Amino acid sequence: MNIVVLGGGAWGTAVALAAAQHPAGHTVTLWLRDAAQATATEQARCNQRYLPDIALPPALRIASGAPDALLARAQLVVLGTPVAALRATLHTIAPQLSARGADAPPVVWLCKGLEQPPEGHLSPGLLPHEIQQSVAPALPCGVLSGPSFAQEVARQQPTALVAASAHAPVRQRLLEAFHANALRVYANDDVTGVEVGGAVKNVLAIATGVCDGLQLGLNARAALITRGLAEMTRLGLALGGRAETFRGLSGIGDLVLTATGGLSRNRTVGLMLAEDQPLPAILQSLGHVAEGVYCARAVVQRAAALGVEMPLSAAVVRLLDGQCSARELVHGLLSRDPARE
Numbered sequence: 233m234n235i236v237v238l239g240g241g242a243w244g245t246a247v248a249l250a251a252a253q254h255p256a257g258h259t260v261t262l263w264l265r266d267a268a269q270a271t272a273t274e275q276a277r278c279n280q281r282y283l284p285d286i287a288l289p290p291a292l293r294i295a296s297g298a299p300d301a302l303l304a305r306a307q308l309v310v311l312g313t314p315v316a317a318l319r320a321t322l323h324t325i326a327p328q329l330s331a332r333g334a335d336a337p338p339v340v341w342l343c344k345g346l347e348q349p350p351e352g353h354l355s356p357g358l359l360p361h362e363i364q365q366s367v368a369p370a371l372p373c374g375v376l377s378g379p380s381f382a383q384e385v386a387r388q389q390p391t392a393l394v395a396a397s398a399h400a401p402v403r404q405r406l407l408e409a410f411h412a413n414a415l416r417v418y419a420n421d422d423v424t425g426v427e428v429g430g431a432v433k434n435v436l437a438i439a440t441g442v443c444d445g446l447q448l449g450l451n452a453r454a455a456l457i458t459r460g461l462a463e464m465t466r467l468g469l470a471l472g473g474r475a476e477t478f479r480g481l482s483g484i485g486d487l488v489l490t491a492t493g494g495l496s497r498n499r500t501v502g503l504m505l506a507e508d509q510p511l512p513a514i515l516q517s518l519g520h521v522a523e524g525v526y527c528a529r530a531v532v533q534r535a536a537a538l539g540v541e542m543p544l545s546a547a548v549v550r551l552l553d554g555q556c557s558a559r560e561l562v563h564g565l566l567s568r569d570p571a572r573e
C-alpha cells in the first residue's frame with residue numbers, strides 16, 4: 233500500500249515509522265512542511281526535533297515541498313498535524329484527492345481535540361470529523377486514535393489503536409496499513425465517540441497533573457479519573473456517541489494513559505501549573521502541542537450549549553484563563569454540593 237503521512241511531529245513520525253515496518257512492505261512517505269527539518273531528518277535518519285533517539289527505518293521515505301506527486305499515488309493519506317492545522321490541510325489536499333473520484337484514497341487524521349473558534353466568533357468549536365464535513369464532505373475519512381504515546385509506538389512496544397470511520401472500507405484500509413507487529417488496531421464506527429474521548433481526556437489529564445503536582449494523593453487521582461470519565465461520557469452521549477465507546481480504548485483507555493503516564497504533555501502542563509508556572513512559559517518549554525490547552529474552552533462551551541455539566545473541564549478552563557490558582561481550583565471542586573454518582 234502506498235501511504236503518505238503529512239506532518240512530521242512526534243506522532244506523525246511514529247505512525248509513519250510503524251507503517252514502514254509493516255510486514256506487507258508498504259511504501260511510506262513522511263512529508264514535512266519545513267524543508268530544512270526534512271533535510272536534517274533525512275541526513276540523520278532521525279527526527280531530532282520531535283522524536284529524538286529513534287532511528288528511522290531505511291524503508292521510510294522523507295519528503296518536503298509540494299506534496300501533489302505523493303498525493304497522486306497515495307492509497308492512504310494520514311494527517312499528522314494538530315487540530316489547529318486540520319482545516320487548512322484539508323483545504324489544501326481535498327481538490328486534488330476529490331478529482332480522483334472513486335479512486336480517492338481514505339484520509340485519516342491523528343489529532344485529538346476540538347478546533348478553537350476564532351476570537352470573538354460565536355460558532356462552536358468543532359470535532360475533527362465536523363471540520364472535515366465542512367471542508368471536504370465527499371472524501372472517505374476516518375480517525376486513528378486510542379492510548380498511544382509516540383515514543384512507545386516508535387520503540388515497537390505493544391499498543392492498541394482504534395480505527396474509527398463511518399465507512400467500512402476506510403476501517404479496513406487502516407487495519408491493512410497498521411495492524412501488525414506490536415500494533416493492534418480495533419475497528420469502530422462511532423467516530424463522534426472516539427473523537428470526544430480523544431479530546432476530553434487531554435483536558436482531564438491537565439486536571440490530573442494538577443492533582444498530582446499538588447500531591448493530593450492516589451484517592452484523589454482515582455476520583456478525578458472516574459468523575460472525568462463520567463463527564464466525558466455525558467458530553468459524548470449528548471453529541472451522539474455510544475456509551476460503550478467511552479468504556480473502550482479511546483475512552484477510559486486513553487484517559488488512564490494520558491492522566492497517569494509520565495510521557496503525557498497534557499499531564500505535564502498540569503504538573504507545571506500546580507507549581508504556579510505561567511502558561512506561556514510552560515508551553516514554550518514543552519516544545520510539543522498539548523491539545524488540552526487549546527480545546528478545553530471549546531469542550532466546555534459545547535457542553536454548556538447542550539446543558540451538559542462538566543465541572544472538572546470547567547475548572548481547567550478557569551485555571552488556564554488565570555481566573556484561579558491550582559489550589560483554588562481544588563478548593564472549588566471540593567466545595568461543590570453533594571451529588572448522586
Ligand SMILES: NC(=O)c1ccc[n+]([C@@H]2O[C@H](COP(=O)([O-])OP(=O)(O)OC[C@H]3O[C@@H](n4cnc5c(N)ncnc54)[C@H](O)[C@@H]3O)[C@@H](O)[C@H]2O)c1
Nearest residue numbers: 240241242243244313314317342343344380381382520521
Ligand atoms: N505524541 C503522541 O504521543 C500523540 C499520540 C496520539 C495522538 N497525538 C495527537 O496527534 C497530534 C499531533 O501531535 P504530535 O505529538 O505529533 O505534536 P508535535 O508537537 O510533536 O508536532 C506537531 C507537528 O505539527 C506541525 N504543525 C504545527 N502547527 C502546524 C500548522 N499550523 N500547520 C501545519 N503543521 C503544523 C509541526 O510542524 C509538527 O510537525 C495532536 O493532536 C496530538 O494530540 C499525539
Ligand SMILES: O=P(O)(O)OC[C@H](O)CO
Nearest residue numbers: 378379380495496497498
Ligand atoms: O502527550 P499527550 O498528553 O498529548 O497524549 C498523547 C496521546 O494522545 C496519548 O494517547
